[in-house]
Each structure stands twice: as C-alpha cells, then as structure tokens.
C-alpha cells in the first residue's frame with residue numbers, strides 16, 4: 001500500500017466519554033440547575049453557607065477518614081502520584097524495564113549504568129527538594145545504593161538466583177520511591193470539609209459551623225443505572241458545638257424539606273443508631289462471634305467481612321443470607337446508656353418536627369467514620385439503586401484528622417439519582433422554548449431586528465435572531481420547531497410604517513404594535 005492510501009484508510013479516532021462518565025445536556029441541565037438553586041435556597045434558610053472544595057486531596061486524607069478497609073478506599077479511588085519529575089520518572093521506567101528484560105548475571109553491565117544514573121539524579125532532586133524528603137524515600141535511596149554496590153561486585157561466577165533476587169529487590173525499591181505526593185480524586189466530601197474546618201481554624205467561629213457543598217465525586221464502581229464513576233453530590237455538614245439530638249433532627253428535617261420542595265416522590269427515611277466508641281466495638285465483637293458460628297452458610301463477601309468489617313454483613317442484599325441476618329444480635333439491644341438516650345431523643349425530636357421515619361436496625365452505612373445517628377433516604381423510580389441520600393453523625397472525625405475534639409453530623413445526596421427520580425415521576429420541567437423568534441427580511445429590517453433583539457433581551461425575554469435572511473415561511477417553521485411563543489415579523493413595510501407584526505404561534509393570530517406597545521404587550525403576556 002502506498003503512503004497516500006494508508007493515510008486515507010486512517011480515519012480520525014472518534015472519542016467517547018469514558019465509561020461511567022457522561023455529558024449532561026440541555027434541556028436536562030435546566031433541571032439540574034433548578035435542583036441546585038433549590039438547595040441554595042433551602043439550605044440558606046437553615047443558616048448554612050456554601051463551601052467550595054478542591055476536587056483532589058492527599059489520598060491519606062480519604063484513607064484516614066473514610067477508612068482503608070472500605071470499598072471506597074480499598075478499590076474505588078482514582079489515585080495517582082502528583083509530581084513534576086518527568087525526566088526522573090522516565091529514567092526509572094527505563095531502568096525497571098532493563099531489569100525485567102535482562103535476567104542473566106552477564107547482563108549486569110547493561111543494567112548498572114542506567115540505574116546508577118537514576119540514583120544520582122534522584123539524590124540531586126532530593127537535595128533540591130523536588131523529590132519528597134520522607135523517611136521512606138531516604139531509606140529507599142540508601143537501599144538502592146547498596147543494591148547497586150552489590151551488583152557492581154558481581155563476577156561471572158555469581159549464581160543466577162542471587163543475581164535475580166537482588167535485581168527484584170532493586171526493582172521494588174525503585175518502584176516504591178515516591179516521586180511526589182500521592183493524591184486521589186475525591187470519592188466524597190466530608191473528609192475535605194473536616195480538613196478545611198481544621199485548616200481555617202473554624203473552631204474559633206461561633207459554633208456550630210454549618211456548611212454545604214455540591215459537585216462531582218469519583219468512584220471506580222461498576223457503572224449501571226444510578227451508579228456512575230463521576231457522579232454528583234449535594235451535601236451538608238454541621239461541625240462543632242454540641243451533639244444535641246435536636247441538631248440531628250434539624251439536619252434531617254432540612255433534607256426532607258428540600259425533597260419536599262422538589263416534590264420528590266416516594267420519599268422514605270430510615271434511621272438507626274450504630275453506637276459510639278464505647279458500645280460499638282463490643283457489639284461488633286458479639287456480631288463477629290455470631291457470624292463465625294454461621295460462617296459456612298454465608299457468601300464469600302460476607303465471609304471476608306467477618307474479619308474486615310462485620311457491620312457491613314448487615315448491609316448484604318444476598319437472598320440466601322437474609323434469613324441468617326434476621327437472627328443476628330441487634331445493635332439497639334446493645335447500645336450504651338448514653339447512646340440509647342441520644343437515639344430516643346433524636347426520634348422524639350423528629351416527631352416534634354413532623355418528620356416521618358422508619359427504624360432499620362440493619363442500616364450501617366459504608367463509611368467508617370459514622371457513629372450514633374445514621375440515616376438513609378430512598379425515593380421512587382430508581383430500581384435497586386434507590387438511595388438518594390445517606391448521612392449520619394461522625395463526632396470523632398475532626399480529631400482523627402488532627403483537629404480538636406469536634407462534634408459533627410452531615411449527609412450527602414446523590415444528585416444524579418435525585419434527578420432520575422424527578423424525571424421518572426414527571427416532575428421535570430418541560431423544555432423551555434424561546435419567547436420570541438424574529439423573522440426579518442431585507443437589510444433595513446435586519447438593522448431594526450438587531451436593535452429589537454437587544455431591547456427584548458434586556459427586558460429578560462429569550463430571543464432567537466436568525467443570522468441570515470430567511471423566507472417568512474421558513475422562518476415561521478423554524479420558530480415552531482424551537483417552541484417559540486411569538487414570531488416578530490419585520491419586513492420593509494413594518495420598518496417604514498413603524499408598526500411591527502406579532503404572531504402568536506399557538507393560535508396563528510396576529511396584531512400590529514408600535515415598538516413601545518409591543519414591549520408592554522409582551523411584558524403583560526409572558
């Protein structure tokens with residue numbers, strides 16, 4: 001094939017949004033805006049202020065806050081090393097490839113020079129402060145140096161295995177070197193809000209501090225209806241002050257009021273208390289012991305969780321496990337006195353606010369930081385991914401992240417699912433058409449049309465002004481397709497008479513107006 005022919009074959013790649021991400025398009029985005037606007041309004045009436053957070057943070061923040069045994073942290077985060085040591089990184093990759101490729105002691109002469117070069121540069125970058133001067137990096141550099149010294153002493157008589165062992169150690173040490181901070185796209189935002197609370201000394205503000213946020217979150221989950229890899233949350237947190245049950249109840253009341261304002265259908269609130277640092281560990285042990293007794297009857301996921309996170313077994317949706325779970329000890333029977341009192345008071349406070357709830361002793365939530373009050377809200381039309389909001393109390397979290405002892409409670413709403421449910425139940429607003437389509441013909445009319453469009457837009461109307469002249473018939477067809485309410489007809493006659501024709505597209509009626517009368521008429525009727 002000639003070069004020319006090969007080029008012809010090569011079609012430009014067609015790009016698509018990555019699996020689990022998607023574009024939100026008009027008119028749907030109008031609904032997203034309405035939802036977000038409602039959040040701003042409702043949350044403001046409860047005294048919450050908006051916080052805007054970074055999309056990425058140190059991985060360590062999420063590992064500590066969310067918990068390293070959770071699905072989110074153990075397998076769902078988008079994590080990468082954030083460094084600008086491009087050259088060093090390339091040299092490392094090249095060195096590692098060499099080590100993997102040349103596995104005979106006689107090849108040491110190929111491996112060594114490049115690896116030594118890497119070491120020299122890495123040391124320079126460490127001195128320059130570009131390579132993080134962490135104890136681990138300092139230790140690894142020393143190890144690499146001694147690996148290289150050893151390899152340099154090799155003779156042809158060195159046994160192959162000794163050579164290979166040392167080479168794999170060298171490779172591991174090189175790989176473990178952290179060229180920059182390890183960061184992750186945020187899988188949730190509570191950890192960031194707590195980080196910000198500490199960083200900006202918000203404990204010095206009047207307590208509690210009430211914050212809300214909205215924006216995208218990232219989790220590498222299996223994409224399906226209502227579950228995406230980039231999804232959106234609207235959340236709120238109350239930090240500091242007391243852990244008065246009225247705070248728990250008011251936060252829940254606020255979400256319910258928000259859903260109510262949006263006319264979300266089939267809203268169901270479930271609540272539970274999962275105890276505190278004192279009583280929960282004891283219950284978890286009890287649960288673990290009970291689970292061990294029925295271990296062979298459980299599926300592999302639950303079997304694993306007996307060790308890592310027994311509470312999560314309660315969350316299981318596996319049909320075969322339901323009967324077993326129903327007979328497990330329940331946390332409500334094992335709460336300490338303080339937690340039991342707190343839980344009872346939260347329920348009472350909800351009743352005082354007319355918030356209807358259902359208790360669900362199996363509601364544990366997937367994040368480690370929760371304690372005492374936990375809640376989840378489901379809505380209609382979502383299939384098995386029907387949770388639109390999850391939340392709870394997390395009194396120890398700020399302290400865990402290095403801040404002062406601080407009470408905390410909050411929730412996160414899944415905005416994608418919320419929108420889905422509104423659409424399924426027909427609560428999405430109809431597409432917003434144009435108010436006025438300007439059908440103009442002739443150069444003189446074009447100048448008038450431009451001026452008219454400017455004035456109408458200033459008055460707040462949505463106006464479509466065709467960029468090139470159209471026959472009136474075509475213009476009216478176009479106006480119809482765009483769902484315009486009126487067509488403003490401007491031809492030479494209209495311009496010279498100073499009387500503009502306005503056609504109501506719904507009934508085809510038309511009337512003539514002077515310019516000021518037209519504006520007044522539109523103001524009245526739109």
Ligand code: ATP
Nearest residue numbers: 226227228231366387388389390412413414416417
């Ligand atoms: P689920 O059990 O449905 O996976 P979760 O316990 O992981 O939810 P949280 O981390 O508490 O959820 O997040 C709060 C809300 O965010 C959920 O109730 C849900 O509406 C939404 N959400 C969570 N993960 C996703 C996702 N991958 N795609 C879309 N929405 C999500």
Ligand code: MG
Nearest residue numbers: 071219221366
């Ligand atoms: Mg989840």
